[in-house]
Amino acid sequence: METLDPSFEFDTAFAPGAAIPATKDTLLLIWDAPNLDMGLGAILGGRPNAAHRPRFDAIGRWLLARAGELSHQRGTRVEAEATVFTNVTSGGADNVRPWVEALRNVGFAVFAKPKKTEETDVDPDMLEHIRRRHAEGVLQGVVVASADGQNFRETLEELAAEGVAVTVLGFHEHASWATTSELLNFVDLEEIPGVFREPLPRISLDSLPESGAWLQPFRPLSALLSSRS
Numbered sequence: 001m002e003t004l005d006p007s008f009e010f011d012t013a014f015a016p017g018a019a020i021p022a023t024k025d026t027l028l029l030i031w032d033a034p035n036l037d038m039g040l041g042a043i044l045g046g047r048p049n050a051a052h053r054p055r056f057d058a059i060g061r062w063l064l065a066r067a068g069e070l071s072h073q074r075g076t077r078v079e080a081e082a083t084v085f086t087n088v089t090s091g092g093a094d095n096v097r098p099w100v101e102a103l104r105n106v107g108f109a110v111f112a113k114p115k116k117t118e119e120t121d122v123d124p125d126m127l128e129h130i131r132r133r134h135a136e137g138v139l140q141g142v143v144v145a146s147a148d149g150q151n152f153r154e155t156l157e158e159l160a161a162e163g164v165a166v167t168v169l170g171f172h173e174h175a176s177w178a179t180t181s182e183l184l185n186f187v188d189l190e191e192i193p194g195v196f197r198e199p200l201p202r203i204s205l206d207s208l209p210e211s212g213a214w215l216q217p218f219r220p221l222s223a224l225l226s227s228r229s
Contacts, residue, residue: 019109019129022138025078027067027165029059030126031108032146033086036189039147039174043200045214051198056084056106058194063143070141070165078140082108083129085122087115118223123151130155134164141165145189148174157183173202 040048060082067080084103088096092115100110111129113122126144130152133139142159144152147170160166160183167185168178169192178186190200 019083019111019132022079022081022133022136024138025074025076025140026081026133026138027063027070027078027141027143028130028133028139029063029080029082029143029145029169030130031059031082031084032122032126032144032149033084034121035146035148036170039171040200042147042215043171043173043202045201052196052200054189054195055197056103056108058192059145060106060108061194062192066141066143066167073165074140076140081133083111084108085111085126086113087120087122088112089115127152127155130159134159139164141167143167143169145169147171150177153177153181153184157181160184173205 036054037048040052040054044052060080063080063082067078071078086096086100096112100112103110111122111125113120113125130139130142130144133142139159141164142156144156144167146152146168149168149170152168156166156168165185166183167187168175169187169189170178171190172179172186172188175186178184189195190202
């Protein structure tokens with residue numbers, strides 16, 4: 001993974017929908033929608049229903065409270081900024097549009113990228129946005145929400161070593177890399193008040209029921225056909 005470069009510059013003047021430069025101290029939330037959907041599906045054993053879909057208004061209130069705490073700690077006003085990163089499959093725009101509009105109405109920015117192949121993901125774009133805010137000199141804190149965000153570990157630990165307040169938001173079943181880190185703070189998504197209408201049916205390998213438990217795959221086996229070199 002590329003490391004942070006303080007001289008890193010972004011040429012976004014002609015990029016459609018480019019991120020707006022930040023001028024105020026910022027607590028940045030990066031939400032990895034494809035990965036969190038996969039992690040949530042693994043916990044539920046299938047697609048989530050309304051009771052088990054995360055409520056972004058609750059996440060927004062939690063982030064605002066964290067920004068207030070960070071403001072008090074740093075002695076400066078820290079603004080909360082939240083962006084959801086997602087892929088849009090071919091022909092899927094109509095299905096995802098209401099969700100995107102709902103997010104924007106709550107106050108979240110959305111970065112949407114076409115899903116061209118199984119390997120097309122938004123990890124590079126999330127890392128780029130973190131580096132952008134770091135290069136702008138405004139990054140007081142960053143929250144990365146991802147079920148398995150190990151791709152972010154090196155960058156996040158570098159930021160934490162520089163004094164940036166770093167939190168990983170996800171599911172403890174999939175985040176041992178974060179829970180064991182001496183530099184990163186981990187918060188289980190279900191710990192945030194009001195995020196889920198009903199408790200998740202959590203299954204841990206450390207506390208399996210006597211009758212056993214089915215653990216569903218993270219992606220269909222057929223995905224191997226499109227990933228052959």
